[in-house]
Amino acid sequence: SAVISQKPSRDICQRGTSLTIQCQVDSQVTMMFWYRQQPGQSLTLIATANQGSEATYESGFVIDKFPISRPNLTFSTLTVSNMSPEDSSIYLCSVGQGVPYEQYFGPGTRLTVT
């Protein structure tokens, strides 16, 4: 499976600021996904990021709050904007391979908002 890395691995941010999380894959993949996992909880899909098109957001998540870029087939970013303590969570990217898509996860970014 693909090797997936994320930066930063963790960060502590002040409310009202923004953080951009990077996801890098060592091979070209069609589908990339962004998830949120709150402490002790399951994974919730934020959006699907396709190269060359706008990201598709799930109910409850909006582009103004979580803008996503997908400039090529190996890279994507997720920005968490105007952060509040409720945004404290682990953010994970995943890549989809095959049909239907087997998904493999990056190591995650642990975000704490104070």
Place this chain on the structure above:
Amino acid sequence: GENVEQHPSTLSVQEGDSAVIKCTYSDSASNYFPWYKQELGKRPQLIIDIRSNVGEKKDQRIAVTLNKTAKHFSLHITETQPEDSAVYFCAASNEKLTFGTGTRLTIIP
């Protein structure tokens, strides 16, 4: 949209015994059912999956069964070992994954 329910939320078994985790899904169009293992502080790891044209799949001590008519699928771990202790998530997919709420499995030595 898809809804996945997972039971039990916690499970403790003696080392060497078997563990079974069950999930149900709502969308009959879902055609792919993976299981993930997540150790504390680590990323979810895909451990086994099954597609809708298959009823059962086995990989060493791990097996998954699927009943499409009843819309449920299960994870079976035999001869459990301490390293099996983790949180396990089921998921159902019809293009995108919907996860269950997770099962914290503890293996008692």
